[in-house]
Amino acid sequence: MTHSYDRALPRAVRQAMPMARDVLVEVAKQHGVCIRPIALRRFDLITGKTEIIDVPCGATLESKCPPCAKRNRQLRMAQCREGWHLDEEPTITPDEPSDEQRRLIESRADIQARRDGAEKAGEDTTELNALIAGLDEEINAAGMRGNVLGRSRTKRSRSTRRRQDAPDLPKRKMTHTTLGRTFKAPDGKTYRPSLFVTLTLPSYGKVRDGVPVDPDTYDYRRAVRDALHFSKLIDRFVQNLRRVAGYDVQYFASVEPQKRLAPHLHMAIRGTLPRAEIKQIAAATYHQVWWPQADEVVFDGDHMPVWDEQAGYLNPATGEVLPTWDEALDAIDADEHAEPLHVIRFGDQIDVQGVLAGTKDADQCIRYLSKYLTKSIGEAFDGGQAQRDHAARLLDALRYEPCSPTCPNWLRYGIQPKNAKPGMHPGHCRGKAHKPDHLGYAGRRILVSRKWSNKTLAEHKQDRRTWVLEALGQPNEPTDPHRYIWRPVAAGDANIPPLAVRLLRTVAERQRWRAHLRALEARAGGQDLSAIEDLGRAA
Numbered sequence: 001m002t003h004s005y006d007r008a009l010p011r012a013v014r015q016a017m018p019m020a021r022d023v024l025v026e027v028a029k030q031h032g033v034c035i036r037p038i039a040l041r042r043f044d045l046i047t048g049k050t051e052i053i054d055v056p057c058g059a060t061l062e063s064k065c066p067p068c069a070k071r072n073r074q075l076r077m078a079q080c081r082e083g084w085h086l087d088e089e090p091t092i093t094p095d096e097p098s099d100e101q102r103r104l105i106e107s108r109a110d111i112q113a114r115r116d117g118a119e120k121a122g123e124d125t126t127e128l129n130a131l132i133a134g135l136d137e138e139i140n141a142a143g144m145r146g147n148v149l150g151r152s153r154t155k156r157s158r159s160t161r162r163r164q165d166a167p168d169l170p171k172r173k174m175t176h177t178t179l180g181r182t183f184k185a186p187d188g189k190t191y192r193p194s195l196f197v198t199l200t201l202p203s204y205g206k207v208r209d210g211v212p213v214d215p216d217t218y219d220y221r222r223a224v225r226d227a228l229h230f231s232k233l234i235d236r237f238v239q240n241l242r243r244v245a246g247y248d249v250q251y252f253a254s255v256e257p258q259k260r261l262a263p264h265l266h267m268a269i270r271g272t273l274p275r276a277e278i279k280q281i282a283a284a285t286y287h288q289v290w291w292p293q294a295d296e297v298v299f300d301g302d303h304m305p306v307w308d309e310q311a312g313y314l315n316p317a318t319g320e321v322l323p324t325w326d327e328a329l330d331a332i333d334a335d336e337h338a339e340p341l342h343v344i345r346f347g348d349q350i351d352v353q354g355v356l357a358g359t360k361d362a363d364q365c366i367r368y369l370s371k372y373l374t375k376s377i378g379e380a381f382d383g384g385q386a387q388r389d390h391a392a393r394l395l396d397a398l399r400y401e402p403c404s405p406t407c408p409n410w411l412r413y414g415i416q417p418k419n420a421k422p423g424m425h426p427g428h429c430r431g432k433a434h435k436p437d438h439l440g441y442a443g444r445r446i447l448v449s450r451k452w453s454n455k456t457l458a459e460h461k462q463d464r465r466t467w468v469l470e471a472l473g474q475p476n477e478p479t480d481p482h483r484y485i486w487r488p489v490a491a492g493d494a495n496i497p498p499l500a501v502r503l504l505r506t507v508a509e510r511q512r513w514r515a516h517l518r519a520l521e522a523r524a525g526g527q528d529l530s531a532i533e534d535l536g537r538a539a
Contacts, residue, residue, distance in 0.1 A: 021500060028503050031510040032067045035503070039496050043485040052495060054502055060445075062374040069374040076373060076446060079460050080252045080366050083453030084194055084268050085357035089178060090454030095143075104139050108148055111135060163343075167284045172246030178451050180247075180271015193354050195269040196365040199237070199282055201226050201262050202347035210259030211386045220397035223262060224440045225289075225342045228403055228433055230255070230263050231443030232287040233344050238449075240281050245273055253447040254369045257377040261391055263441045266369050268355075270452075275352040282350050288340040292328040294402050298414035299426075305411050307422040313411060325405055325418035373445060376437035391439065398440050400426055403433040 028035050037054035044050070059065040060072045097105075115128040139148065162168060183191045205218035212218035234253070242249050253267035299305055305313040311321045323331070332338045355362050372380045381387060402409045408424035410417045417424060433442035453460070489496055496502075 024500055024503055024507075028507055029066050031507050031514075032071070033503060033506045033510060034068050035065050036499075037502060037506070039489040039493075039502075041487045041489050043487070045483055045485065052489065054506065060373065061376055063376070063379060066374070073370050073373050075457065075461055075464065077366050077370050078464060079448065079453055079455075079457065080268055080369060081362075082455070082460070083250065083252060083448075084270060084355075084362065084366075085192055086179065086270065086453070087192060090451045097144075098142075101139075101142050101144055104135065104142055104144075105148070108132070108135050108139065163286065163288075166286055167280070169240055169244055169281060169284050171243050174242075175247050178248045178250045178270065191356060193272045193356055195267075195272050195278070196353045196355050197267045197269060197278060198264065198349075198351040199267070200258065200264040200347045200349045201230070202345065204262075207260045209386070210261070210381060210383045211390045212260075215390070215393060218393075220393055221401070224394060224398040224401050226344050227263055227398075227440030228401065228442070229287060229289055229342065229344045230441055232289075233285065233346065234265060234443075234447065236287050237282065237285045237346070240285050241269075241273075241278075244277060244281055245271070247271070248451065250449045250452045251447070252369070252449075252452055254373060255441065255443065255445050255447070256372040257380045257439070259381055259383070261377070261381070261387075261394060261439055263377060266365075267447075268365065268369060272354060278352045279350050282346045286343055286345045289342040289344070290329070290332060290338075291341040291402065291405075292332065292410070292413065292415050293341060294410075294413045297412055299412055304425070305416075309422075312420050313416050313424075315414075322411070322414055322416045324416045324420075325410070328415045377441055378435075378437040378439050391436070394439055395436060398434060401440075403429060403431045403440075403442065407431060 025035050034054075034056035036057045036059075038057055040053050040055050042051055042053050056068050056071070057065050058072070059068045062069040111128060111131050115125050115132065118125050118128060136148065180192065180194060183193070185191065201223075204212075204220070204223045206213045234255075238249070238251065250270045251267050253265055255263050255265055258264050299316075303316060305322055306316050308314050308321075312324065313322045314320065315322065353361070353365070355365055378391060400409050400412055402413075405418035407417055407429050409426045409429055411424060412426035431442065432438055433440050455463070
């Protein structure tokens with residue numbers, strides 16, 4: 001319906017007016033309200049009541065949902081702060097298995113026995129294999145870690161002898177601790193310093209303002225291969241760090257993009273080592289990628305492998321079956337002169353800072369660790385057209401680069417991908433690494449060791465919620481986890497109000513919350529309680 005005062009305004013003026021729906025979304029963002037909530041139906045088994053509950057989407061990127069991304073960033077900052085300078089050993093005691101977990105393991109044993117029997121009898125086990133796969137997913141979803149059978153297959157053995165071009169590292173006897181050294185000042189005060197380390201990748205060519213000075217000589221192939229395998233290099237660094245330190249070093253790290261769009265690492269380390277040793281460890285750390293060679297193009301254009309239901313992919317000219325992934329690796333194992341596809345190392349730029357708990361430096365490092373967590377690697381910088389062209393060249397170099405054993409790009413180099421299936425085409429990989437938002441890096445953006453804060457992320461979230469409720473004087477009674485049954489609501493369900501109505505309700509709730517905070521602040525004699533409000537948004 002168009003109001004009379006709308007019709008009275010010139011068309012250009014009306015078009016310049018913001019849409020009411022857009023204003024609502026901006027208001028929701030200001031109040032920390034999720035702008036794309038997920039509707040779930042909750043059944044109360046005690047009262048029999050059914051209601052629709054809006055659950056935040058939980059997005060970690062600002063481009064999807066700024067309030068949820070900010071909430072996640074604040075939660076990660078709290079997790080980093082709480083675990084960085086622990087002065088007592090964290091103790092992790094596994095929970096007692098529940099009846100449901102026992103039932104799942106018993107079902108797994110029964111199906112495994114049936115599968116083994118069918119396999120011995122030469123019967124088809126496809127259906128039983130599918131049941132086992134589904135049950136293994138249920139086992140992990142029920143709160144159990146790892147695989148029931150441990151390693152599902154024998155791991156390929158590689159020589160552990162270090163490369164000739166990599167220096168050896170000292171190795172200390174391991175002690176069963178996660179705490180670093182302490183130092184006593186002349187006044188008797190004890191200090192427990194920790195480290196903040198930044199590690200980068202090597203140079204691929206001279207850059208200025210984040211873009212190559214000469215794109216033609218910039219080593220884009222090496223840049224994308226380093227990005228693809230950067231997470232493995234980080235794992236190697238942690239292994240070497242613990243061997244040299246002699247204790248179970250704990251860390252909180254974030255992978256963020258440099259202005260040149262290469263990933264680099266910020267790492268908060270509990271405890272301290274000499275700066276020279278950290279730099280020595282970084283210089284001696286490398287990761288070898290033992291994959292088939294992917295430098296010589298075998299199939300291109302219209303001359304591509306064809307699929308055969310029985311044999312897999314065939315050479316279209318000769319009908320010869322292409323080597324499978326396992327056969328290609330067997331060939332590498334059998335060749336004593338084989339070289340790895342790629343060797344990745346850190347660059348020369350290594351920054352090591354000592355940090356004390358509760359200092360401004362510690363707070364600044366935590367903010368730095370989480371600076372770009374709400375942005376993807378591909379969108380962290382907007383350096384204009386020159387940087388967009390640089391990103392396009394990276395994507396172009398990445399297009400045909402194999403990102404994993406299952407990547408369709410292996411067909412281009414005459415190898416059948418692992419678990420090959422029909423319809424695979426080089427240059428059309430759907431893997432995370434090939435997406436523009438990731439620019440080759442498919443690993444996790446946040447890396448946290450198991451004994452960092454002695455809490456899961458869910459427990460940190462509950463701590464923040466408890467703190468806020470106590471500050472507001474609200475009850476915080478534990479909820480029986482077996483009281484409710486949650487079910488997703490189908491799209492188009494007539495019982496769900498429009499999104500705008502749901503956002504309005506949640507904004508009104510946050511306004512009441514804010515009014516309560518102001519009243520609390522007034523009773524506190526004007527004390528600034530903005531921190532409580534920030535925590536409230538993150539709870």
